[in-house]
Amino acid sequence: MDQQQLYKIMYISSASPNMSIEDLDRLLDKCRFKNAHFNITGYLLHHNGRFIQLLEGKKISVEYIYNTVKIDSRHNNLIELCAEPIDSRMFPHWEMGFQHLSEQQIAEISNAHQLFGNEMTSSDIDRLCRRARAFFEAFVRSVAVVHDYNQLRDVMLRV
Ligand SMILES: Cc1cc2nc3c(=O)[nH]c(=O)nc-3n(C[C@H](O)[C@H](O)[C@H](O)COP(=O)(O)O)c2cc1C
Secondary structure (H helix, E strand, C coil): CCCCCEEEEEEEEEECCCCCHHHHHHHHHHHHHHHHHCCCEEEEEEECCEEEEEEEEEHHHHHHHHHHHHCCCCEEEEEEEEEEECCCCCCCCCCCEEEECCHHHHHHCCCHHHHHCCCCCCCCHHHHHHHHHHHHHHHHHHHHHHHHHHHHHHHHHHC
């Protein structure tokens, strides 16, 4: 496959128990800086000690970043949900969006409950991939308002 092709990887993992909010802030700063450099976009979500992340960009860059993420000791039990070519980016404006998901969001967003549940195993990768796709599609609809707000703010700041 062409290494320049747009590609995405989604995974889920468990945060290390000793990870603090300050550690997370530092991590996000680093992510955004490096992702901007590699033209990677995506989203990291956290709920109850679990992460789900979508990384998108050129295949060669996504795989490079993912290989560093996989061996990061700030999380463990990483399960790859999906790795596949894409036609367009889901989060073109976010070097790495981040949100803590509330219980209410978990209840409302398709498949969130299963993906963040503790019974997750890598036994059925096709099903996990379908769930992860449906989850991010539902999530992106739920943040559409914020995207619009940011674009509006950018326009207003320019005039
Ligand atoms: C949950 C999680 C998500 C991460 N996501 C990214 C990411 O999107 N981009 C990135 O560059 N590093 C990410 N990292 C950090 C990398 O694992 C790694 O620490 C960092 O890229 C190392 O950069 P350096 O070798 O230049 O210091 C993530 C780490 C964790 C624990």
